Amino acid sequence: MQPIDTAAVQEALNRFANRDVYIHLETTNGAYASHHNEGFYSVGAYIRNACIRFTRGKITGPGPYRVGLKLDLGWVYAEGLTHWEWTEKGQLLLAGHDDQGKLAVALELSDEPFV
Amino acid sequence: MNERHVLVVFPHPDDEAFGVSGTIAEHAQNGTPVTYACLTLGEMGRNMGVPPFANRETLPHIRKQELEEACRILGIHDLRLLGYRDKTVEFEDEEELADRIAAIVAETNPSLVITFYPGYSVHPDHDACGAAVIRALKRWPKEERPTVHCVAFAKNCEQDLGQPDVVRDVSSVIDTKLAAIRAHRSQTEGLMQAASKRGDALAWLKTERFWTYRWDD
Numbered sequence: 590m591q592p593i594d595t596a597a598v599q600e601a602l603n604r605f606a607n608r609d610v611y612i613h614l615e616t617t618n619g620a621y622a623s624h625h626n627e628g629f630y631s632v633g634a635y636i637r638n639a640c641i642r643f644t645r646g647k648i649t650g651p652g653p654y655r656v657g658l659k660l661d662l663g664w665v666y667a668e669g670l671t672h673w674e675w676t677e678k679g680q681l682l683l684a685g686h687d688d689q690g691k692l693a694v695a696l697e698l699s700d701e702p703f704v
Numbered sequence: 705m706n707e708r709h710v711l712v713v714f715p716h717p718d719d720e721a722f723g724v725s726g727t728i729a730e731h732a733q734n735g736t737p738v739t740y741a742c743l744t745l746g747e748m749g750r751n752m753g754v755p756p757f758a759n760r761e762t763l764p765h766i767r768k769q770e771l772e773e774a775c776r777i778l779g780i781h782d783l784r785l786l787g788y789r790d791k792t793v794e795f796e797d798e799e800e801l802a803d804r805i806a807a808i809v810a811e812t813n814p815s816l817v818i819t820f821y822p823g824y825s826v827h828p829d830h831d832a833c834g835a836a837v838i839r840a841l842k843r844w845p846k847e848e849r850p851t852v853h854c855v856a857f858a859k860n861c862e863q864d865l866g867q868p869d870v871v872r873d874v875s876s877v878i879d880t881k882l883a884a885i886r887a888h889r890s891q892t893e894g895l896m897q898a899a900s901k902r903g904d905a906l907a908w909l910k911t912e913r914f915w916t917y918r919w920d921d
């Protein structure tokens with residue numbers, strides 16, 4: 590993955606607007622967070638291959654970046670994004686990594702379900 | 705420690721690396737066949753590297769190759785990938801999961817099974833994996849069940865389970881063990897760097913500790 594280029598990511602987001610797309614959205618601080626640091630409150634959530642349709646998608650912030658996707662009846666939101674990749678399959682992968690390279694957040698869009 | 709067949713069951717591709725790979729290497733070098741059933745490909749791992757060398761979608765492919773390389777190094781010729789997804793093992797149907805494991809037990813007829821101690825292995829997948837192995841083995845009469853050596857590392861494991869009753873010095877295969885750990889590069893590189901900075905890596909890795917599972921039936 591490469592450090593986020595906001596213009597390129599914005600262009601990629603625009604390609605997915607107004608049609609059915611599959612989404613992977615994830616946030617995590619790791620299954621071992623509470624084990625290594627007692628008192629640390631470990632949380633995480635992910636959704637994989639939900640099918641959504643958004644009318645507008647936007648990337649903002651000075652970096653790390655935020656992305657919001659406006660749905661007919663709601664929103665998809667992610668913050669802390671640092672890296673991006675456009676895959677051979679035409680998928681947009683966005684992720685946020687901490688200073689040790691550990692993934693903390695991911696937002697991915699694809700025309701086909703993720704395998 | 706001459707076993708007929710050793711069956712290792714873990715949920716993530718690197719679960720064997722730090723605590724069990726020396727034991728596996730010793731069994732393999734003794735000519736004991738080893739089967740490794742790995743439930744997931746660690747799809748939800750967090751280590752992507754600085755700069756990132758993996759992403760959420762490529763990580764399973766990378767970890768699968770790393771696992772195959774580690775198995776080659778350790779002398780494991782029978783690797784079974786069960787195709788579950790990382791972080792979801794505890795949500796699977798417990799009987800179905802036990803069915804899959806029981807089928808491998810029936811086929812390979814192991815005298816020793818190595819897995820996680822259910823309830824004392826921190827990650828929900830670890831606990832669910834250990835519980836599934838125990839559930840599967842309970843289908844056999846007690847006297848016909850293989851010995852089960854469990855890995856545990858929860859904070860309360862010694863308090864509840866006592867000291868590990870199997871403590872194995874694996875210094876004689878430490879180079880093989882280190883190579884197997886390094887094979888899981890995407891997940892172990894950072895840990896190994898931290899350990900070598902502390903200077904205690906070798907002492908820690910030369911000993912492997914297990915609790916023999918105590919049947920409650």
Ligand SMILES: [Zn+2]
Pocket residue numbers: 715716718719827830
């Ligand atoms: Zn694990």
